[in-house]
Amino acid sequence: MACYSACKTGAISITTDCKGFYIPEVNSELCLNCDKCKIVCPSLNELSGSSDFQQQTFACWHKDEKIRMISTSGGVFSGLVRYVLSKQGVAFGVRFDDEFRAVYEEADNLKKLKYFRGSKYIQSYVGDVYKTVKQRLENNVIVLFTGTPCQNAGLRSYLGKAYDNLITVDIICHSVPSPLVFSDYIEYIRKTIDSDITEINFRYKKPSWTVYSMRIDFRSRKPYIADYFTDPYLIGFSKDYFSRDCCYECKYTKLNRQSDITIADFWGYVSDDRRYRNDEKGISLVLINSEKGSKVFSAISAAYIVRQKSIQEVMKNKSLYTPYKKNPLSDDFWKEYLEHRDFELVKNKYFYKRRGSLKHRLSRFIDDYSFLIPKRLRKFYERLKDELKRRSKGE
Numbered sequence: 001m002a003c004y005s006a007c008k009t010g011a012i013s014i015t016t017d018c019k020g021f022y023i024p025e026v027n028s029e030l031c032l033n034c035d036k037c038k039i040v041c042p043s044l045n046e047l048s049g050s051s052d053f054q055q056q057t058f059a060c061w062h063k064d065e066k067i068r069m070i071s072t073s074g075g076v077f078s079g080l081v082r083y084v085l086s087k088q089g090v091a092f093g094v095r096f097d098d099e100f101r102a103v104y105e106e107a108d109n110l111k112k113l114k115y116f117r118g119s120k121y122i123q124s125y126v127g128d129v130y131k132t133v134k135q136r137l138e139n140n141v142i143v144l145f146t147g148t149p150c151q152n153a154g155l156r157s158y159l160g161k162a163y164d165n166l167i168t169v170d171i172i173c174h175s176v177p178s179p180l181v182f183s184d185y186i187e188y189i190r191k192t193i194d195s196d197i198t199e200i201n202f203r204y205k206k207p208s209w210t211v212y213s214m215r216i217d218f219r220s221r222k223p224y225i226a227d228y229f230t231d232p233y234l235i236g237f238s239k240d241y242f243s244r245d246c247c248y249e250c251k252y253t254k255l256n257r258q259s260d261i262t263i264a265d266f267w268g269y270v271s272d273d274r275r276y277r278n279d280e281k282g283i284s285l286v287l288i289n290s291e292k293g294s295k296v297f298s299a300i301s302a303a304y305i306v307r308q309k310s311i312q313e314v315m316k317n318k319s320l321y322t323p324y325k326k327n328p329l330s331d332d333f334w335k336e337y338l339e340h341r342d343f344e345l346v347k348n349k350y351f352y353k354r355r356g357s358l359k360h361r362l363s364r365f366i367d368d369y370s371f372l373i374p375k376r377l378r379k380f381y382e383r384l385k386d387e388l389k390r391r392s393k394g395e
Contacts, residue, residue, distance in 0.1 A: 002154040003037035005130040012037060014127070018338060020180020021123055021244050040160075042153035043246075047258060055255065056288040057311055058297075059266045060304040065281065072119045072203045073265045074284030079300040080144060080169060080261070081113050089142030089165075091116070092133060094124045100186055100200060101179065104129040104147075106136075116146075119203050121237050123176040123244065126151065130158045137163045148173045149252035152259045167296055170257060172264035172285070172319045173250075175243035177236075181337070185233045186216070188343040195221040202234070208280035209265075232343075232351035240327040241350060242334070250323040255311065260293030261286065266309075268316025276307055285314055 003024050004012045011030035017023050024037075038044055061074030068075045081091045091107045093116030102124035107116065124147075133155060136143050145155055146169040155168070190197055195218035204215035206225060214231040216224040228234040236242055252258060266285035271277045288294045314320060327333075329350065337346050 001126055002040040002042060002130065002158040004126075005128070005158050006036045006040045008034075008036070014125070016179070019242070019244075019334065020178045020183070021176075022125055022179070040154075040157045042150065042157045045157065047153050047156055053288075053290050053294075055311070056294065057309045057314055058286040058288070058306055059269055059283050059309050060286055060301070060306040061281070061283050062304055064303070068282050069205060070114075071117060071282060073209070073263070073282045074304070075282070076263050076284040076286055076300075076304070077146065077169070078113060078117060079303055080146075080167070080296065081107070081116065082110065083296060083300050084142055084144040084167065085110060087142045089144065090136055091144040091146070092129055093146050094120055096120070096200065100183075100197065101125060103127065106132060118201060119171075121174075121177050121202050121234075122182045123179050124151075126154070130155050133166075134159060137166055140165060143167065144169065146171070148176070149258050150250070153252065156258065164292075167261070167292065168259040169261045169263060170252075170259035172262060172317055173247075173252075174237075174319050175240065175247035175250075175324055178242045178244070181236070181242045181343075182233065184341065184343040188347075189216055189224060193218055193221050193224060195219050205280075205282065209282040210267075210278075210280060230353045232347040235351040235353075239351075240324050241330050242337075243324075243326075245326070248323050248326040253319060253321055253323050255287075255321065257287060257289045260290045261288060261297060263287075264317055264320070266314065266317070268313075270313075271307070276305065285317060287314075 001012075001014060001022075001024050004014055009030045009032055011027045011032070012024050013027070014022055015025045026037075059074075060076060062068040062071070062076075062079065064075075067078055071078060081093070084091050085108070091113075092104055093107065094102050095105050095112070095115035097103050102120045102122045104124060104126055105112065105115070106129075107113065133143055133145055137159070142165045143163075144167045145152070147155070149170045152168050152170045159166075186197060186200070193216075197216055198219055199217040201215040202212075204213045204225065206213050206215075207227065211227055211229075213225050213227040214234055218224070226234075228238060240248075262285075264285045266283040269278050269283050286297065288297055318324070333346060333350050336349070340346075
């Protein structure tokens, strides 16, 4: 948090609200009313993105299938970390601590890459990471910082100036789920399986990259594996029951990004060439937002299959350009949840199992086997789909 990092008197601490989200708290007895916290707050101030650069868009995936399969998408993050470490730099990313809280950590070797890799659908604890990043930058160390758009905005605002040795990477973010709900979820799973949890993977690629699963490994039991149609936490997250309220009005869901490089899943990827079709092993969407980002991506691209795409082709990733809407039942969920703190109770009422619709399965099939469908027919299908969507909204 920029305000916490900028406070010179220690008047601001990081605490949690009733829903488990990390928030700043001000000790009025220590506060000097200097307004430094307000000056660096990205929520109160507008930061411009890399608007002078002609944004570039790519689909890519790692040539090493092992790296690709253990990554959330196509393995771009791994390449970025390797590049920075090869320059004697450091990378800042998010890992789970011993209690499965998502926390920022610094890596100066490849051993920590496996802990950073993979999506973590939970709010991460920033702590002193902005301060540490600044220290490394002032010591002329190359730094890679990866986080949500708002975390990138917070870092930029705290630093107050551009650094040539800083490479920033943001993710296309759906929203930030509650650490409290996640904590209760893993306790529910632990008690159900009756064994200690050793590892959690939100994006296990079984049965596929598109229809991914939650995988939880245990000390003395077989893994728990459930896809996003059946796992209660993934259902609740995707249905926007327990995300932070400010996420529903996020001002960073736009093409003008806060970072040098943006990475995400390339949802809706299509190819006219069978060699580059979606084989359901993971495809990364990469937006290059600055000259610095372009140079870094060029330096790692030899390890990837890279296909340049138009900006229109990436707009199927809704989180790129608009916030998700709050679930109409979210307030009811929170009222009941905070009253009882019973995950199984709310699971049965709100996070019930669902099935993939015929429309969803058909859309996946057309995207995956687009190389078999004539371009003219596929464009007609896309126009028809857009028209039906507009009509359903009453436009």
